[in-house]
Amino acid sequence: MSSEDQTALEALNFANLGLSPKVLSAVVDAGYTTPTPIQAGAIPHALQGKDVLGIAQTGTGKTASFVLPMLTRLEKGRARARMPRTLILEPTRELAAQVEENFVRYGKNHRLNIALLIGGVSFDDQEKKLERGADVLIATPGRLLDHFERGKLLLTGVEILVIDEADRMLDMGFIPDIERICKLIPFTRQTLFFSATMPPEITKLTEQFLHAPVRIEVSRAATTATNIVQRLVKSGSKPWEKRAVLRELIRSEADSLKNAIIFCNRKVDVSELFRSLIKYDFDAGALHGDMDQRARMTMLSNFRDGRLKLLVASDVAARGLDIPDVSHVFNFDVPIHAEDYVHRIGRTGRAGRSGKSFTIATKSDTKNVDAIEKLIGQKIEWHDGDLSTIFTSEGEEEQPRRGRAKARGEKRGEKRDRKPRGERHATPPVEPTAEDVAEQPSLVPAEVIEARRQRKQAIRSENSQRKSGPEEPGREERPARNDRPHRRRDDEANTVVGFGDDMPAFMKVAVKV
Numbered sequence: 001m002s003s004e005d006q007t008a009l010e011a012l013n014f015a016n017l018g019l020s021p022k023v024l025s026a027v028v029d030a031g032y033t034t035p036t037p038i039q040a041g042a043i044p045h046a047l048q049g050k051d052v053l054g055i056a057q058t059g060t061g062k063t064a065s066f067v068l069p070m071l072t073r074l075e076k077g078r079a080r081a082r083m084p085r086t087l088i089l090e091p092t093r094e095l096a097a098q099v100e101e102n103f104v105r106y107g108k109n110h111r112l113n114i115a116l117l118i119g120g121v122s123f124d125d126q127e128k129k130l131e132r133g134a135d136v137l138i139a140t141p142g143r144l145l146d147h148f149e150r151g152k153l154l155l156t157g158v159e160i161l162v163i164d165e166a167d168r169m170l171d172m173g174f175i176p177d178i179e180r181i182c183k184l185i186p187f188t189r190q191t192l193f194f195s196a197t198m199p200p201e202i203t204k205l206t207e208q209f210l211h212a213p214v215r216i217e218v219s220r221a222a223t224t225a226t227n228i229v230q231r232l233v234k235s236g237s238k239p240w241e242k243r244a245v246l247r248e249l250i251r252s253e254a255d256s257l258k259n260a261i262i263f264c265n266r267k268v269d270v271s272e273l274f275r276s277l278i279k280y281d282f283d284a285g286a287l288h289g290d291m292d293q294r295a296r297m298t299m300l301s302n303f304r305d306g307r308l309k310l311l312v313a314s315d316v317a318a319r320g321l322d323i324p325d326v327s328h329v330f331n332f333d334v335p336i337h338a339e340d341y342v343h344r345i346g347r348t349g350r351a352g353r354s355g356k357s358f359t360i361a362t363k364s365d366t367k368n369v370d371a372i373e374k375l376i377g378q379k380i381e382w383h384d385g386d387l388s389t390i391f392t393s394e395g396e397e398e399q400p401r402r403g404r405a406k407a408r409g410e411k412r413g414e415k416r417d418r419k420p421r422g423e424r425h426a427t428p429p430v431e432p433t434a435e436d437v438a439e440q441p442s443l444v445p446a447e448v449i450e451a452r453r454q455r456k457q458a459i460r461s462e463n464s465q466r467k468s469g470p471e472e473p474g475r476e477e478r479p480a481r482n483d484r485p486h487r488r489r490d491d492e493a494n495t496v497v498g499f500g501d502d503m504p505a506f507m508k509v510a511v512k513v
Helices: 003-010 021-029 037-047 062-073 093-106 123-132 141-149 166-171 175-184 200-209 239-252 267-279 293-304 338-345 363-376 401-407 434-439 446-468
Strands: 052-055 086-089 114-117 136-139 160-163 190-195 214-217 228-234 260-263 284-287 310-313 328-331 355-361
Touching: 021 062, 021 093, 037 052, 037 062, 037 190, 037 214, 052 062, 062 093, 062 160, 062 190, 086 141, 086 175, 093 114, 093 136, 093 293, 114 123, 114 141, 123 141, 136 141, 141 175, 166 175, 166 190, 166 200, 166 338, 175 200, 190 200, 228 239, 239 267, 239 328, 239 355, 267 284, 267 310, 284 293, 328 338, 338 355, 338 363, 355 363
Parallel strands: 052 190, 052 214, 086 136, 086 160, 114 136, 160 190, 228 355, 260 310, 260 328, 284 310, 328 355
Antiparallel strands: none
């Protein structure tokens, strides 16, 4: 899309896009008048029934670009039991619940049945909604296929299919499920496909399931918003060193930090970092995939309403969460996949606001940092110097492994004098002397040391007397172990087998023949 076309689209308002009066009224009540570029480009084609391929960075209003035209088209017709009219596929429960909120907000003038099929919720409640007939079905792929295999859902009546956050679907391994679902839906459907990045696997998927799609790309794929200040922060490789760097960053940004999302690569790191922040009196919460649905929604609600200042999360929270006013994003771990960086920092700077992102990097993260800079097409500035100089906790500059021998004044290949293995780390405790006590009054007093010395000497002398003195009366000398006769080596000729002379009485009873 050229710059002139994009300027023309941005000059439009919602009234010129062809939406119905009911939808326009709800949009105005929500406080919106001018559509975003992705909305202005996708809505007219979606209203015409064309397939749309939308590519835009997060926070640009992709959700409304398919919710609004779907509401306009759903004003005619009625859903039948177990046969939804439209289907929206989302990669996570949070995104699915968020899309449902958008349908409730913009569809307040409509009487539509909306069904939400996600994990962590009772099957019975979801089946009741399907039995009433769903005009809009919002689901995650796994739960959708569960209902289909139970025979509670038919997909032959789907008119519009929306695949949202397709690149996240790829990362989570949902592509086989997406292919299976697309084969269960009529060939004549309309497909709306949205993604922030377009890796080769996603491009292949669009060629397979989209028919002559209209490509709406409001920005280069995998770019970051210009209103987000991005910085890299150096750190040591130890987890506690990274936690110390993060705490210092949070304290230094105290004046401008309203709230922040802190991203970790693993769920176990989320739990550890959350406990560490609580220990240091930070107002923090945690969000990861092992939490049940009610706890996750409660945590998100508390953060969105301002009852929590910091939210430690895994990548489950990185895609599409609509928290409009997040001032900071901290990447505690550099994301393994470069595309995740775009989605993480996209949680701040939404709807034209300014934001900041800080990524804590160690020397082992150099490869991932290079991949991120290559993807976004720009260099990320360092906050306080790059990784060429890392300072340890003692304040000494950490030297590279190859330069340590040179710093010690040794020649390359020269062997160092090493102590035996058992003597390298073990150092015997040293008893303070009288001079030490005189110089350092805080040590153990001299009279206590002398009493201990005399008691030890008495114990040693008593032990030595026992070893060298006469034996105690009544105590016989035990033979050596090798000279003792074996318990089973008695005179085998006199060994009695059986009962011997003691015959039991029951064996002496006369038996009648």
